[in-house]
Structure formats: C-alpha cells, structure tokens
Amino acid sequence: MAKSSKAARPKSRKTRDADLSRADILDAATSEFSEGGFDGARVGRIAEAAGVNINLIYHYYGSKERLFVAVMEAAYVTIRTHHKDLELRALDPVEAMTALVRATFELFATNPHIIGLLGSENMHRARHVRSSEQIRNLYNPLLDTIGETLARGEAAGLFRAGVDPVELFLSINAECYFYLSNQHTLGFILHRDLTSPDMLARREAHVVDVILSFLQFGARS
Amino acid sequence: MAKSSKAARPKSRKTRDADLSRADILDAATSEFSEGGFDGARVGRIAEAAGVNINLIYHYYGSKERLFVAVMEAAYVTIRTHHKDLELRALDPVEAMTALVRATFELFATNPHIIGLLGSENMHRARHVRSSEQIRNLYNPLLDTIGETLARGEAAGLFRAGVDPVELFLSINAECYFYLSNQHTLGFILHRDLTSPDMLARREAHVVDVILSFLQFGARS
DNA sequence: CGATTAACTAAGTTAATAGTTAGTTATGGC
C-alpha cells in the first residue's frame, strides 16, 4: 500500500521539527491505514513514507493501535469541519437539503481516505473509536439541524410529514457512501468506471433527486 | 476472529470425506474472512475452526488467496440464487420494485458475511474477483429485469420516466448495504443498536419508502 | 560555551504466520 503517490520526503531534514514529524507520520498513516485497513497497514511502510525512523512512530504514538486512533480522530475532525461550514438554517428547506446531500457526497468524493478508514473500523466493530466521547457526539448538531430543517419544510408544505431525521441521515449517507466504498466490485460487475468526473456528477445529481423526491412525495403542496 | 460461534467439530472423524472437508474449510474460511477481512484472517484459525490440519487447506485450495477467491465465488452464488427466486416479471411494477428492495435488504440482513467479504474485496480494489467472468456477468439478468420493470411502470403511468436502471440498482443496494456495513460506527454515533429486529424492520420499511417515492414522484397518474 | 534535554536513528529481538516436507492411515478396485 501507499507505495504510489507522495514520494518520501528527503531523508535528512536540515532542521528538527517534532510537530512536522508528527504531522508527516499522521499523513502517511492516514494513507496506509485507509488503503490497507488496520490489518493490511504496515508500520514500517508508514515510517518510510513519512521519511522517519520507525521508532519515531513509537516515540510519538506508542503503538500501531494508538496511531490508528489518532488517524480516526483526525478523520472525524475533517467530517465535522466539512459540515459545520454549511449554515443550513439560513437556507430554505429545499435548498438546505440539497446542499446537505451535495456536501455529503463531496465530503466522501474529496476525502476518499475516510471511506477506507470507516470500512476498517467497522470490520473491527468500532473498537478503536469507541473510547472517544468526541466522536460519539460528533453528529448530534447535524442531526438537530436536519430535524429543524424537516420541521420547517413540513410547516411550509414542501416536505411530507413524519420523516425521521435519523432515517434521513442514514439514507443520505448510504447513497453517497456506498457508491464510493464499493466502487471496485461495482465497477467490475457494471462494466464501467464509476470514478470518472462524468459518472460522479451523474451520481451526485441522482442522489439529490432520490432524497428530495422522498421528502417531497406526498407533501401538501 | 471466528473463535465464537460454531464449535470446532470433533477432531477425528470416523470416515474420511473429501467433499465434506472441503465444505467445512470453505465454511470456516467464509466466517474468518468476513470477520477479519483478507488481511485479518488467519489460515491457522480457519484450519482449527474447520477441524482439519492446516495443510489440508493447502492441499485443496493451494493458498490463502485461492481460498479467498473460492469464498467470494460461493458468496456470489448466494446472491444470484437469492435474486433468481424473485420472478419480478410476474408482478405488477410497484409490487415488483417493493419485492426487489425487500429481497435486497433481506439478502444482506440474512447473510451478513457478504458484507464483510465485499468490504475486504473493495479494500483490495477487487483484485481477487477480477478474474471471474461468472461474477462479472452476475448482475446482467437482474439489471435487465429492472429495466423491464421500469418500462412497464412508466408505460402504466405508475413510475416517472427516464430512470436509469443502473442508478436505481445502486440506490437500492446503497440503502440496504450501508446500514448494515457501517452498523458499528453508526450505532456508536447514533447511540443505539441498529441490529434489533425492531430497528431492522423500521429500516427496511423506510428503504422501500425511499425507493418507491423516488420512482413514483412526478409519475403521470 | 557547556550541559541538559529532546529529536531522532541503527540494529536488533521476538512472536506470529503463510506455506512445506515428509510422512501415516484409510479406502476402494481388483
């Protein structure tokens, strides 16, 4: 894994920089863990890609497991940051839901490592993230916002009544995530490359269509 | 992995039976690969769970990789068999689509190993299944049937026009698969167990609702 | 400038694991 892309940085740095080394390790670990999963990842490869001695990883992160947890936490920060910029409450309900679906799709399309990391973590029954209270409550604000947007849409007669925010959240993520997470087996059985810009744009439009149709089907107006 | 469930069968069998041993190995390998992925799986554990000597695995399957391919092929047979029983063309369009969504959901809910195997295979960029022409064409008949059902529904004014069978296929699978594939991280951030019979039934109903709303939204009648 | 501390490395060690070697034991055909 990770032997492609980003060339290892020059072996000997002029100046020592602990923060930079930690960041380089985390970047390399993110690639390696997302491409191979926790079990497929190799600490030695991470060291090589980061351009540091393997023991520096143990110096800063202690173990492969704790390095993985650090990577997961950084990934969840990316997710939170991405959604926090949305300001859904300022938009009308239809625009807000459209923006949310688009943002979710683009989150995964733009940060494909998130998919590899989540896949690995689910295979391990979420044992690495389970300790993080921060991650546990990550989606609470977004779920609240979805609930508020649904209520506004229903009050305006734009959306049907009785939509569960959690079910909607799950459907939006399902539609966006699956297409990318399973792109290799799907691409194989569908005889096409799913990652071309053209296919991605089509898929994004379709996902918006599915979610908005569901919300609007049977609405008052 | 796989140390739980199925107790290893009695170490010494009365009679020798190559077919039974092969099947026992395949069963044990299916559990082990689906629980740990290709990289997390241990050939020694498969041998132990199957109640055979490790070398019997190499005798019959040659290598860990070829054993994994055999497991994947068996999993795809399960998928094909499951969908072949549907007889969608005999049902009216709305019933047919409802049946297809339900069957897809139940396929994954009833055969959770499929999710673990597909997850691992996607992490490996589908390199193990790529050689199988059988798997490559597995979904062609189903995609044809979806196309035919869409056409019937559109002609009857029940479904909107212009739905792409592939996009629909992807959405159905996404809605069914993601909920189960990511149940551990989702259960954690949503503070609930997603696998209770109650939650599963709710989710299945919701998924049917989403897909049928999409198909019917904007239909003639 | 001298010493303390922190950043960083080279060269291991140990345990685990995919795969092998060299057999033994049962079975079915004659």
Next chain:
DNA sequence: GCCATAACTAACTATTAACTTAGTTAATCG
C-alpha cells in the same frame, strides 16, 4: 487380502512485522 491412491497429519521453515534497546545528534537555556 492387497495395493494404488487419496485423505489426512505432525512437525518444521522462512519470513515478516510489531516493537525495543541502546545509542547519536541537534537544539535550547543559563
């Protein structure tokens, strides 16, 4: 009953990979 073959096993090997030990080199502070 015997023999060829196939089913099956015990014990081993070679390699890999996580992690450690025992340092060296650079920065910082007084």
